[in-house]
Amino acid sequence: MAKHKKQTEKSTSQTSSEDKATQIRNQTNRDKLSSHEISFILSLAFSLSLRQLGILMVIPFISLFASTLEGGTPALAGLSLGIYGLMQAVLQVPFGYASDRLGRKKVLLLGQMVFAAGFFLAVFSQTIWSFIIARILQGMGAVSSVIYAWVGDRIEESRRNRGMAILGAAMGLSAVVSFILGPFLYSFIGMKGIMLLTAILTVVSTFLILIFIKSEDEVLKKPESSGGKNNERGISYFFTGGLTFSYLAGFIANFLMVSFFFILPLVGSKIVGEEGLWQIYVPGAVLGMLLLRPIARLADSGRLRLVIAVSLAFASSSLIFILALSSNALWLQISAFLLFAGYMGLTTLLPTMVSRLVESEVRGTATGFYNTAQFIGSFAGGALTGIIWENTRMLAYLVPSLLGIATFFAAILLPVFGAERNETSPS
DSSP: OHHHHHHHHHHHHHHHHHHHHHHHHHHHHHHSOOHHHHHHHHHHHHHHHHHHHHHHHHHHHHHHHHTTSBTOOHHHHHHHHHHHHHHHHHHHHHHHHHHHHHOHHHHHHHHHHHHHHHHHHHHTOOBHHHHHHHHHHHHTOOOHHHHHHHHHHHSOGGGHHHHHHHHHHHHHHHHHHHHHHHHHHHHHHHHHHHHHHHHHHHHHHHHHHHHHSOOTTTSOOOGGGGTTTGGGOOGGGGGSHHHHHHHHHHHHHHHHHHHHHHHHHHHHHHHHOGGGTHHHHHHHHHHHHHTHHHHHHHHHTTOHHHHHHHHHHHHHHHHHHHHHSOSSHHHHHHHHHHHHHHHHHHHHHHHHHHHHTSOGGGHHHHHHHHHHHHHHHHHHHHHHHHHHHHHOHHHHHHHHHHHHHHHHHHHHHSOOSSOOOOOOOOO
């Protein structure tokens, strides 16, 4: 009898252990991206990396190039850098809204074609104002909200941070390549040659999206299929605590990034020369990219507030390093690492935070608001930094940094990270 009881207990214990092992395996499988998700995210990442490659080869030299054009001044150079962001900001919500109704792929392809047309026009620019007009057209290809919404549609919520991390890693890799190639191409084919190459890469990436990324299951249901509930949300639905903070942090991230790329080329070119700027950019970009995987894992483990706060602190301190310690390339490399690590962390996690707070039927609109805030930050960073740089250079370092530090404290103190999906009824 006792022997039988021990055998029963042993059998029960083994069954319990097997159940736990099965639960762990099931959880692990749920946490892994499916083959369809991997195929989708890799195809999208590769296609957009080609476009990103061109964008980032151009940005570090705009402040230098624009100042050489007829009529160029530091303020107008800053405007040419930031006007792209303004147009992106104006059109993010309309593009996101359109993608909610027409489908992500169709709207993405339209934006790609407009973007390419802007770079083709920039090749023929002779004056600062013709270049600004070309930058306006480039900015009208406002597809970021569509991309993030599409990823939100196709990747399960529990795995979305990892999907975003893959997308971010691809963008980081294209950044590394662009910062290596950019200075060399700039010395051989000039700014206009790089812009022509960017237009060609965008056309190539457009065809890759058209051919290799399927759209059958990405077109969302019409509003009436759910009684119109989710598509009739009032404007307040998109400005709850968590969403509002995401917009603010996105604004600050891009403000800091564009300010950094206005100032560092002007300072760094005096130390390492225009062709040597890759020595500053590449180490920071590589290290920042390597941090993306642990950043995503840390956020998935429930430490989103910590990761976002640290990312803000890193990005905010990058310009202070240039101001205080810009006497040699090493300190500029450290400042570049701080910027890349902080910016990549924020641009990986904030879109995920937005997508999980809203229903899929309005995700394109919500990410449109987020990207609008981002690109207003790009415009403000370029335009204001250029104006301030022309008058009081020290403030050009301090204003973006202080804004970033204020947002850092908001991330620590405000209760916006525990919010569940926004289920507020229409207002």
